[in-house]
Amino acid sequence: xxxxxxxxxxxxxxxxxxxxxxxxxxxxxxxxxxxxxxxxxxxxxxxxxxxxxxxxxxxxxxxxxxxxxxxxxxxxxxxxxxxxxxxxxxxxxxxxxxxxxxxxxxxxxxxx
Amino acid sequence: xxxxxxxxxxxxxxxxxxxxxxxxxxxxxxxxxxxxxxxxxxxxxxxxxxxxxxxxxxxxxxxxxxxxxxxxxxxxxxxxxxxxxxxxxxxxxxxxxxxxxxxxxxxxxxxxxxx
Numbered sequence: 001x002x003x004x005x006x007x008x009x010x011x012x013x014x015x016x017x018x019x020x021x022x023x024x025x026x027x028x029x030x031x032x033x034x035x036x037x038x039x040x041x042x043x044x045x046x047x048x049x050x051x052x053x054x055x056x057x058x059x060x061x062x063x064x065x066x067x068x069x070x071x072x073x074x075x076x077x078x079x080x081x082x083x084x085x086x087x088x089x090x091x092x093x094x095x096x097x098x099x100x101x102x103x104x105x106x107x108x109x110x111x112x
Numbered sequence: 113x114x115x116x117x118x119x120x121x122x123x124x125x126x127x128x129x130x131x132x133x134x135x136x137x138x139x140x141x142x143x144x145x146x147x148x149x150x151x152x153x154x155x156x157x158x159x160x161x162x163x164x165x166x167x168x169x170x171x172x173x174x175x176x177x178x179x180x181x182x183x184x185x186x187x188x189x190x191x192x193x194x195x196x197x198x199x200x201x202x203x204x205x206x207x208x209x210x211x212x213x214x215x216x217x218x219x220x221x222x223x224x225x226x227x
Binding site for chain 2: 044
């Protein structure tokens with residue numbers, strides 16, 4: 001069963017780039033890595049998804065090394081509104097829908 | 113589209129009572145999920161469904177039951193509520209896995225307290 005590990009918290013300042021790393025040593029061959037953002041009293045919201053190498057969309061980048069045992073979410077030029085909890089999710093490989101594992105979340109505090 | 117809707121938003125149960133948490137999605141998604149989130153923790157998968165009539169257990173299924181009679185609805189049943197089931201419950205849905213698109217759409221959650 002895949003286990004994901006993330007830092008509990010991070011601080012940053014407006015305009016900086018933030019990188020949050022998730023460790024997933026037991027990731028299965030067909031597992032995907034997905035990142036979600038959650039604000040208080042709301043459900044998580046999808047940020048980005050990847051399988052290997054690098055993926056970029058309009059809000060973030062996701063870096064996955066060749067061994068896929070970790071992944072790094074990169075948020076460029078954060079603002080105060082990016083203060084939230086960020087979760088990595090590993091799973092979906094072949095028969096792994098029932099083994100979706102969320103990390104414990106990283107609380108990002110963006111300061112002015 | 114309303115997306116994923118959940119009812120009720122809040123509920124207080126006494127130990128031993130039962131209740132059903134409702135979840136509906138209007139995006140014609142095949143996959144639906146139930147998670148629980150304890151304070152300061154990540155989400156844990158309770159049950160999921162890959163289509164109408166098909167359900168399976170996730171990481172923490174004990175004390176819960178589900179059914180999926182239609183594509184839109186995925187109710188979660190709590191039998192004999194216990195204090196350990198105090199949590200926030202999230203329902204989510206996503207497209208079929210075959211599309212290589214695993215984005216889950218989450219509902220607003222149901223905050224349940226068992227006393």
